[in-house]
Amino acid sequence: MKLKEFEGKQLFQKVGIIVSKGTVIRSVSEIQEFSGSRLLKVQTIAGGRGKAGGIILVNNSKEAKEKAAEFLGQEFLGEKITEIVLDEKIDIKKELYLGLLFNTKKRVPVFIFSTEGGVEIEELQLNSPEKIKLQEIDILTGLTDEDCDILLDGSSLGSDVTLQLKVVMNQLWKCFTEFDCKMLEVNPLVITGDDKLVAVDSVIVLDDDANYRREIKFPKRLDGREKTAREIAANKIDENDPKGVAGKTYLDLDGDIGVLTSGGGASMTLMDALLEFGGKAANFTEYSGDPTREKVQKLTRVVLGKENLSGLLVAGAIANFTNIKETLTGVADILVEKKPDYPIVIRRAGPYDQEAKIMLANVKKEHGLDIHYFDEKIPMTKAAEMMVELSNKYKQEKIAKSVGAEQ
Amino acid sequence: MSILIDENTKFIIQGITGKQGTRSTIDMLASGSKLVAGVTPGKGGQQVEGVPVFNSIKEAQEIVGEINCSVVMVPPRFAKGAVVEAIEAGILLINIITENIPIHDMAECLKLAKEKNVRIIGATSAGIYSVGKSKCGPVASGKSKIALSKGSVGIISRSGGMSCETALVLTQAELGQSTIVSIGSDVLMGSTFKEIVELFENDSETKGIVLFGEIGGTSEEDLAEWLLKRRELGNLFTKPIVAFISGKFAENLGVQNVSLGHAGAIIEGTKGTREGKVKALKEAGVIIAEYHHKVAELMKKELELKNN
Numbered sequence: 001m002k003l004k005e006f007e008g009k010q011l012f013q014k015v016g017i018i019v020s021k022g023t024v025i026r027s028v029s030e031i032q033e034f035s036g037s038r039l040l041k042v043q044t045i046a047g048g049r050g051k052a053g054g055i056i057l058v059n060n061s062k063e064a065k066e067k068a069a070e071f072l073g074q075e076f077l078g079e080k081i082t083e084i085v086l087d088e089k090i091d092i093k094k095e096l097y098l099g100l101l102f103n104t105k106k107r108v109p110v111f112i113f114s115t116e117g118g119v120e121i122e123e124l125q126l127n128s129p130e131k132i133k134l135q136e137i138d139i140l141t142g143l144t145d146e147d148c149d150i151l152l153d154g155s156s157l158g159s160d161v162t163l164q165l166k167v168v169m170n171q172l173w174k175c176f177t178e179f180d181c182k183m184l185e186v187n188p189l190v191i192t193g194d195d196k197l198v199a200v201d202s203v204i205v206l207d208d209d210a211n212y213r214r215e216i217k218f219p220k221r222l223d224g225r226e227k228t229a230r231e232i233a234a235n236k237i238d239e240n241d242p243k244g245v246a247g248k249t250y251l252d253l254d255g256d257i258g259v260l261t262s263g264g265g266a267s268m269t270l271m272d273a274l275l276e277f278g279g280k281a282a283n284f285t286e287y288s289g290d291p292t293r294e295k296v297q298k299l300t301r302v303v304l305g306k307e308n309l310s311g312l313l314v315a316g317a318i319a320n321f322t323n324i325k326e327t328l329t330g331v332a333d334i335l336v337e338k339k340p341d342y343p344i345v346i347r348r349a350g351p352y353d354q355e356a357k358i359m360l361a362n363v364k365k366e367h368g369l370d371i372h373y374f375d376e377k378i379p380m381t382k383a384a385e386m387m388v389e390l391s392n393k394y395k396q397e398k399i400a401k402s403v404g405a406e407q
Numbered sequence: 408m409s410i411l412i413d414e415n416t417k418f419i420i421q422g423i424t425g426k427q428g429t430r431s432t433i434d435m436l437a438s439g440s441k442l443v444a445g446v447t448p449g450k451g452g453q454q455v456e457g458v459p460v461f462n463s464i465k466e467a468q469e470i471v472g473e474i475n476c477s478v479v480m481v482p483p484r485f486a487k488g489a490v491v492e493a494i495e496a497g498i499l500l501i502n503i504i505t506e507n508i509p510i511h512d513m514a515e516c517l518k519l520a521k522e523k524n525v526r527i528i529g530a531t532s533a534g535i536y537s538v539g540k541s542k543c544g545p546v547a548s549g550k551s552k553i554a555l556s557k558g559s560v561g562i563i564s565r566s567g568g569m570s571c572e573t574a575l576v577l578t579q580a581e582l583g584q585s586t587i588v589s590i591g592s593d594v595l596m597g598s599t600f601k602e603i604v605e606l607f608e609n610d611s612e613t614k615g616i617v618l619f620g621e622i623g624g625t626s627e628e629d630l631a632e633w634l635l636k637r638r639e640l641g642n643l644f645t646k647p648i649v650a651f652i653s654g655k656f657a658e659n660l661g662v663q664n665v666s667l668g669h670a671g672a673i674i675e676g677t678k679g680t681r682e683g684k685v686k687a688l689k690e691a692g693v694i695i696a697e698y699h700h701k702v703a704e705l706m707k708k709e710l711e712l713k714n715n
Contacts, residue, residue: 102510105629107517107595139514180509182594209483210509251660265566265619269699271656276698284656317572320548321430351550376554379576379700 001206004043006085007218008202011179012186014216015171019199020190022087028068031086034061042071043083047203048120052077057089090198094157095188097121097132098169100176102183109137109176111169113151117188143173157191164197180210228252230302234285237298244291244322247299255280257391258303260296260331262288262316262348266380270315273381279388282306290322296330304338310398311391312344315383318376319350328356332363339367343390347383349376409537409586410561410606410613411500411528412476416541419467419474419498420445421489422481423455427504427545431480431534432456434548440541443471446489464496476500478534478543486530487512494525503529503597504544513595520597527597533567533589536574546589547571558583560706561607563600564619565592565626566653573619573651573702580703582710585613592621600630608646615647615710617702618693622654625678631687638692647709650688651696654681 003011009019022041025031042054049055054076058064064086071081095118103110113133116124124132133151137143148166157165168189176184185203192198206214227235234250257274259281261267267286274281283306287299304312314331316322328348335344346360353375364371372390374383412418418435422428423445432455435442442458444467451462461467468474477493479486479501486508493501494516501520508530520527528535534544539557546567547555554575560582564570570589577584588603590596600618607613620627627650637644658681678684685695694709696702 102514102595104594104596104625105599107514109514138518139511140518177511180511182510207510209507210511212484213509253660263566263568265564265569265621265653266572268621268653268657269566269569269572269651272653273698275656275659281656317568318551318554318575320545320551320571349551353550376575377579379579379703380572381699385698 001208001218001220002045003202003204003206003218004045004083005041005202006043006083008184008204009199011175011204011216012171012199012202015175015178017168017171017175017186017199018197019202020087020090022085025068025084025086026072026082028065028072031061031065031068034064036060037089038064039087039089040064040067041085041087042076042081043085044077044079044081046077046079049077058086087200090190090200091193092190093193093195094191096165096191097124097185097187098172098189099185099187100172100181100183103136106136109139111135111137111143111147111151111173113155113169115155115157121185121187137173142177143170158195161191161195161197168197179214179216180207181205182207230283230305234299234302237295241292241295244287244289244295246287246291246295247285247302250285250302251283253281253283255282256308256310256395257387258282258306258309258312259284260300260303260312260314261286262319262322264288266315266317269381270313270384273384274313274388277385277388279384279391282309287327288316288322291327293326293330293333296327297333300331300334304334304340309340309342310395311342311387312340313384313387314344315347315380317380319348322350323352324348324350325352325356325359329359332360335369335371336363336367339369341370342394343370343372343387345372345374345383345387345390347374347378347380408610408612409540410603410610411526411535411586411588412537412541412543414439414540416441416475417471417473418442418476418478418541418543419464420458420478420480421464421493422479422485423447423458423460424450424453425480425482428480429455430548431478431504431543431545432458434545435541435543438542438552440543443467443474464492464498468496474498476502476543479503479505479529481505483507483509487516490516490527491519494519494523499525501525501527501597502532502535502543503527503591504532504534505529506531508593510594513593517595517597528588529591529593529597531567531591531593533570535589536584536587538584538586544589546587547574554578555587556583559585559612559614561585561603561610561613561616562587562619563603563607563616564589565621566619567591569619569699572699573617576700576703577617577706580707582703582706585610590626592624594624596624596626599626601626601633604630604644604648608644613646614713615649615706617706618648618650620650620652620684622652622657622681622684623679627652627684628678628687631684631691631693634691634693644692647706647713648693649696649702649705649709650693651699651702652681652684652688653699658682
């Protein structure tokens with residue numbers, strides 16, 4: 001999870017790094033009277049807020065209130081803004097860049113340092129890559145004096161600042177390891193007029209897999225957009241029923257083919273195949289890990305609740321242990337209830353798939369549903385191809401029918 | 408031959424008394440794997456499906472003798488301890504099935520493994536399957552075994568479920584498999600495409616390699632870079648490689664690998680996107696399948712070309 005600037009600075013402070021003095025503002029009325037310059041900083045998860053006009057110099061509280069009102073509760077960089085920070089204006093002598101992250105190729109942590117902070121590091125990489133220093137860190141021994149010396153070699157910052165910088169580097173390493181960060185960045189770390197080091201901004205991505213052992217907690221966030229009613233309904237399915245997963249991820253899309261996939265890699269591969277063969281999905285969702293019939297019923301009801309569908313694709317890779325009959329009975333229950341006239345393509349294989357096949361054949365016959373069931377004899381993505389063909393045919397026939405009715 | 412594991416490999420499961428461990432025990436035994444022991448601290452002396460359970464790997468080694476591969480199926484918070492124990496016990500191949508291991512724990516395990524020359528597959532691996540010889544982990548368990556057939560195509564997959572499905576489409580095209588390796592999809596992987604491709608190169612039984620890649624990370628690009636370098640050095644990689652890289656839909660949706668942010672760009676540049684991966688692999692001579700089941704047809708063509 002990515003933190004906002006003020007949250008990241010809380011972690012910096014915990015390891016002793018000095019940060020710029022700021023006040024978090026959640027409503028305009030919280031802004032107290034002041035005069036003199038401050039920086040109004042919009043708190044976003046997305047990067048690039050400075051360039052987008054999210055960092056503004058204000059000269060008194062009246063200006064601050066006016067500007068704050070423009071942002072709070074409004075959309076900015078695709079996010080609904082809930083906080084701004086009024087930050088002290090710092091006397092800047094020089095700006096530095098410090099970062100820590102993992103190199104996925106070498107599989108080691110890397111410390112990044114540059115004496116040219118303040119600009120985006122990608123920009124620096126492009127224009128003056130020689131000014132970026134990288135040092136791989138041995139995670140078993142931790143950051144050493146030697147690592148710091150290598151990073152600081154040739155930076156000519158004077159012995160006093162250099163000494164302070166080494167302290168900050170060690171504090172950052174502590175922050176990185178103690179709070180299980182996937183990456184962190186201070187840009188800029190400012191050298192003030194009186195040679196003090198102050199962190200003015202923060203970027204931190206926490207490792208969610210380590211949430212259990214991190215004492216400090218941050219509120220969970222949505223990724224900007226508000227959820228639709230169907231998305232909320234789907235996400236609720238797993239509540240109070242821990243057997244398997246159904247609807248944990250659900251996205252409303254603007255196509256016309258309803259989708260029920262199973263398995264992470266398989267679900268992505270199926271969505272890719274629909275796209276490749278020219279089909280448009282009405283949603284994306286997934287169930288896996290042998291969920292109950294009831295949970296699959298609920299998820300199917302959400303998927304079929306969309307108007308103007310032209311097909312339903314139920315598919316997954318060959319299953320190790322998900323009971324195919326039980327889960328597909330959950331799908332069939334809702335098909336019987338709603339009796340859609342569009343084609344339904346099912347590709348599932350695994351335990352009890354032959355029983356599922358018989359069950360679906362009966363449902364098809366009894367209720368006149370257009371079900372096409374395939375087991376492992378047809379590749380999963382081939383079923384997606386068939387779905388697109390059948391859905392196109394269905395749409396053409398529907399148009400032909402409506403034209404016929406008009407004439 | 409085959410890679411990593413064969414009919415002589417002696418396995419141990421760490422976390423054997425858990426639900427997943429027990430399920431894998433039944434399946435590994437049914438597949439003919441030599442599962443000689445299991446470990447669950449505090450449960451030494453018990454048995455799971457006739458396999459003796461020990462409190463530690465050391466104890467197990469004293470009783471059952473040599474162990475070649477440990478299959479880690481403990482909960483994520485105990486994973487680092489389990490892996491360190493296996494490394495210190497001198498086991499040279501560790502297959503981590505556990506998901507959601509903290510990245511700092513994984514980095515420590517990988518550093519230690521490197522120092523001790525231990526190979527790690529995973530985490531978040533669905534296992535390894537040398538067809539007709541032995542297997543470990545949940546890959547192609549129970550009924551899904553029908554997807555496999557013995558032959559000469561190696562599979563490396565970042566997706567667990569799709570490793571078996573990839574075998575299935577190959578089987579349907581009458582292309583059998585040598586070894587299937589599920590490498591997982593974590594930010595830090597024990598073994599990447601490149602490392603497993605190298606193993607397949609030295610395996611006389613393997614004639615071609617199929618990859619299942621995903622967006623995020625640099626494992627596909629790293630392989631491409633290595634293949635290109637080989638070409639430049641006049642040491643061309645000669646076994647055909649066919650890859651399917653998923654993520655078209657995700658990228659269309661605007662879901663990107665944002666986890667590494669700005670600093671990530673310094674290390675990885677524009678790597679990580681499907682487009683970038685496909686381009687790099689194509690330039691390195693890898694054949695790309697635009698939809699998944701096409702991998703079989705493309706591999707068949709490549710192998711026929713080679714035989715003529």
